[in-house]
Amino acid sequence: MKRFTSLGVFFLWVSIAGALQLLLMSGASGPGVEGPALGRACVPDLMTLVLVVAVGRLDRRDVVTLALVTAAARAACTAAPPFAVLCGCLVAALAADTLRRFADLDRAWLRSCAAGSGALAIGTWLLVVDLVRGSQARATGGLSFGQASDGDFALVMLTAAVTALVAPLVWPGLHRLPGLRRLERKAF
Amino acid sequence: MRIRRLGWTIAAGAALLSLRPVGPFERVADLALAPARMLGFLGAPSLWWARGEEPEDTDGFLAVERELSAQLELAILRSAEPLEVPWPIRGVVPIPGEVDVSEKVNRDRISLRVADPGPIERGQAVIAGDVFVGTVEKIPVREPYRDRPGLLERALRRVGLSSPPVPPPRDLVIVRMITDPLARVGARIEEADGRSECRMVVGGLERLEDRVWLAVHNPESQNRFTGRVVVHEAAAAVESADSMASGFLLGDLRRTTIAATERTPRRQVMGVDPLLDFEAGLNQVLVLTPGWGPGSVDPRRSDIVGVLESTGWRHVDMASLGDLCPWRSTGRLDVGRNVGVRAGAAVVDGVRLVGRVSRSDQIGATVALLDDPGFRVTALAQPANDPGATPLVLGELVSAGCDGNDRVSLRWRPASGSRHDEWIERHSEGSGGVEVLLWTGSGMRRVPRGLLLGRTSLRAPGEPGELGGELVMALEGFGDPGAELQVRTGSSRLSRPAQGSVVHAAEGER
Numbered sequence: 073m074k075r076f077t078s079l080g081v082f083f084l085w086v087s088i089a090g091a092l093q094l095l096l097m098s099g100a101s102g103p104g105v106e107g108p109a110l111g112r113a114c115v116p117d118l119m120t121l122v123l124v125v126a127v128g129r130l131d132r133r134d135v136v137t138l139a140l141v142t143a144a145a146r147a148a149c150t151a152a153p154p155f156a157v158l159c160g161c162l163v164a165a166l167a168a169d170t171l172r173r174f175a176d177l178d179r180a181w182l183r184s185c186a187a188g189s190g191a192l193a194i195g196t197w198l199l200v201v202d203l204v205r206g207s208q209a210r211a212t213g214g215l216s217f218g219q220a221s222d223g224d225f226a227l228v229m230l231t232a233a234v235t236a237l238v239a240p241l242v243w244p245g246l247h248r249l250p251g252l253r254r255l256e257r258k259a260f
Numbered sequence: 261m262r263i264r265r266l267g268w269t270i271a272a273g274a275a276l277l278s279l280r281p282v283g284p285f286e287r288v289a290d291l292a293l294a295p296a297r298m299l300g301f302l303g304a305p306s307l308w309w310a311r312g313e314e315p316e317d318t319d320g321f322l323a324v325e326r327e328l329s330a331q332l333e334l335a336i337l338r339s340a341e342p343l344e345v346p347w348p349i350r351g352v353v354p355i356p357g358e359v360d361v362s363e364k365v366n367r368d369r370i371s372l373r374v375a376d377p378g379p380i381e382r383g384q385a386v387i388a389g390d391v392f393v394g395t396v397e398k399i400p401v402r403e404p405y406r407d408r409p410g411l412l413e414r415a416l417r418r419v420g421l422s423s424p425p426v427p428p429p430r431d432l433v434i435v436r437m438i439t440d441p442l443a444r445v446g447a448r449i450e451e452a453d454g455r456s457e458c459r460m461v462v463g464g465l466e467r468l469e470d471r472v473w474l475a476v477h478n479p480e481s482q483n484r485f486t487g488r489v490v491v492h493e494a495a496a497a498v499e500s501a502d503s504m505a506s507g508f509l510l511g512d513l514r515r516t517t518i519a520a521t522e523r524t525p526r527r528q529v530m531g532v533d534p535l536l537d538f539e540a541g542l543n544q545v546l547v548l549t550p551g552w553g554p555g556s557v558d559p560r561r562s563d564i565v566g567v568l569e570s571t572g573w574r575h576v577d578m579a580s581l582g583d584l585c586p587w588r589s590t591g592r593l594d595v596g597r598n599v600g601v602r603a604g605a606a607v608v609d610g611v612r613l614v615g616r617v618s619r620s621d622q623i624g625a626t627v628a629l630l631d632d633p634g635f636r637v638t639a640l641a642q643p644a645n646d647p648g649a650t651p652l653v654l655g656e657l658v659s660a661g662c663d664g665n666d667r668v669s670l671r672w673r674p675a676s677g678s679r680h681d682e683w684i685e686r687h688s689e690g691s692g693g694v695e696v697l698l699w700t701g702s703g704m705r706r707v708p709r710g711l712l713l714g715r716t717s718l719r720a721p722g723e724p725g726e727l728g729g730e731l732v733m734a735l736e737g738f739g740d741p742g743a744e745l746q747v748r749t750g751s752s753r754l755s756r757p758a759q760g761s762v763v764h765a766a767e768g769e770r
Contacts, residue, residue: 082300083296084299087302090303091302091306092586093303093584094305094584095305095306095582097306097582097584098307098308098309098582100307103318108663109661110660111338112582112586118476119584121752132263135268136263136270144292144293145299146295148297148299148300148303148592148624149580149582149584151583151619151628152584152585153281153291155274155278155281155285155416156274156275156278158270158274159271159274159278162274165267166267166666168267169264169295181424181722188514199279199587200589201279202585203311204279206634206702215604215705216626216634217616217618217634217635218588218618218632218633218635219634222634227586227587231586242448243676247607
């Protein structure tokens with residue numbers, strides 16, 4: 073029961089991170105035709121960051137559960153299909169977990185690497201889904217919205233880079249998020 | 261290790277389902293995510309950035325825009341009647357119909373919502389202005405209705421993951437357009453400049469590199485290269501309802517030479533350059549039915565149903581604004597399928613279109629905003645200084661996103677049959693461009709005709725702004741997602757001229 077409560081708390085933290093990210097993205101803008109999109113891309117992927125930090129801190133048995141919880145929170149903040157979000161979160165979490173198998177995420181560059189690769193994995197995957205679904209809808213005449221272009225990969229890269237840069241700075245704070253102690257890995 | 265394997269398995273399954281969506285799974289996902297979406301209110305602070313300065317006289321602006329929308333509707337209804345072709349026709353009763361949803365899967369069909377389906381029969385001719393569009397192919401409500409669900413389908417329905425097909429509306433009519441590969445209509449070019457009449461059969465499409473023509477079959481003479489092609493069916497010979505459309509225009513005869521390729525030799529192609537954009541340029545049409553009733557539709561201002569007066573609008577609030585994908589521009593509504601909000605529904609601020617619902621779940625809906633790159637909308641342009649003028653049918657516009665100056669870039673590629681150059685020339689006042697208001701056109705699911713998109717300057721093709729035959733327009737004054745919003749929850753609106761407003765054939769017969 074206490075584990076469920078902790079998972080609920082984690083969901084709350086991820087949702088707050090998503091709300092903060094939305095707030096920053098809505099206000100972000102830049103000059104020129106591509107200004108708003110570039111401005112939005114300069115906001116770090118906070119939800120992924122919270123997920124990756126949690127994967128680095130909490131019990132490895134909970135990697136999939138944490139990804140599921142993050143996907144549930146993230147699906148409420150995006151027009152991307154829920155299954156695409158789920159897949160992206162799982163890949164990001166499992167990638168961070170793979171990194172953690174070989175080294176503890178206790179160095180700045182490792183943290184940057186884990187957060188950046190997570191954001192890159194999610195962003196690239198959602199972009200691919202948008203491209204594939206868009207082309208399918210155009211071919212079949214189905215109702216579709218949004219039209220990603222190949223150039224949007226630059227936005228994904230930018231977000232991943234910003235996330236990687238921000239990760240070492242916010243990691244200590246996110247590492248101490250209250251209410252998650254029941255999910256922490258057991259000490260030897 | 262087992263957990264990781266499970267994770268990768270779920271990820272692979274989710275990847276498949278995201279690339280190939282399966283309805284029941286999507287519904288299950290929506291249901292499962294419903295509790296998680298209860299925390300959607302946390303995103304409310306994102307709306308701070310959306311609240312712009314409200315005009316002092318909001319009600320006054322709304323009243324003006326509603327009146328402009330009504331005048332546009334009136335102009336569209338009037339534009340359905342011919343100008344060049346003698347009208348009314350003795351023994352023909354026109355039934356007005358609005359294009360409901362273009363059946364995009366089969367682009368050679370359109371569905372109409374007609375004012376009175378009673379006298380309509382299969383094979384009757386359909387016209388838009390002076391142009392012949394096609395013939396009535398099906399009246400779905402008269403087709404046998406069968407619903408025999410299989411075992412799986414019945415099980416899905418029982419648990420609410422699927423629902424039985426909805427019977428077609430009573431006023432729905434399916435039209436097969438002249439662009440259909442199997443459509444054929446007799447046609448001719450009239451005698452002119454000493455050249456004799458030339459008869460032919462027209463139907464289907466002749467696709468060229470940069471345009472599309474109507475295909476010409478069995479022309480009587482290969483020596484006619486130009487001329488206006490009109491429908492010509494001898495009623496006694498073919499007993500076709502098309503004969504009622506005799507004299508209506510098909511387009512201009514053209515001839516060109518296609519260079520040889522590796523597979524095909526050099527060849528001469530003859531075709532009819534159509535006078536309208538069949539894919540996205542149809543709004544209001546008339547079905548020609550035999551009879552001795554009113555021979556003309558004469559809509560009046562008092563007959564027009566305002567775009568917001570029709571049933572099926574519901575006040576909503578935006579729960580959050582923005583998308584975690586930086587290339588998207590979306591928002592989230594606080595109501596969803598629970599109150600009848602469906603994918604495709606229009607979201608408006610007054611009569612201004614803010615966006616369309618891209619996805620609807622049990623407790624909320626995601627809205628693709630007008631500045632969401634790739635947002636598609638069929639549009640009409642009306643001169644800002646002449647709201648009673650016949651609007652220009654632009655066809656489909658595609659949003660390229662919002663620029664740093666709060667203007668939405670819309671891309672427009674004039675289609676075959678577009679007469680925009682003549683229209684712009686007629687309305688421009690020396691500067692080469694026309695200040696226009698852009699409005700939604702017909703043919704979009706759950707988006708009524710006559711919603712304001714914004715204001716822009718429409719330039720003549722060939723001037724700066726043209727990119728490979730594509731014009732880019734900067735749209736201003738579009739809907740504010742932070743304002744008071746309404747979402748469409750009902751069925752399509754129909755503007756039905758009252759019975760008293762029709763002109764009888766005897767008053768001006770052909």
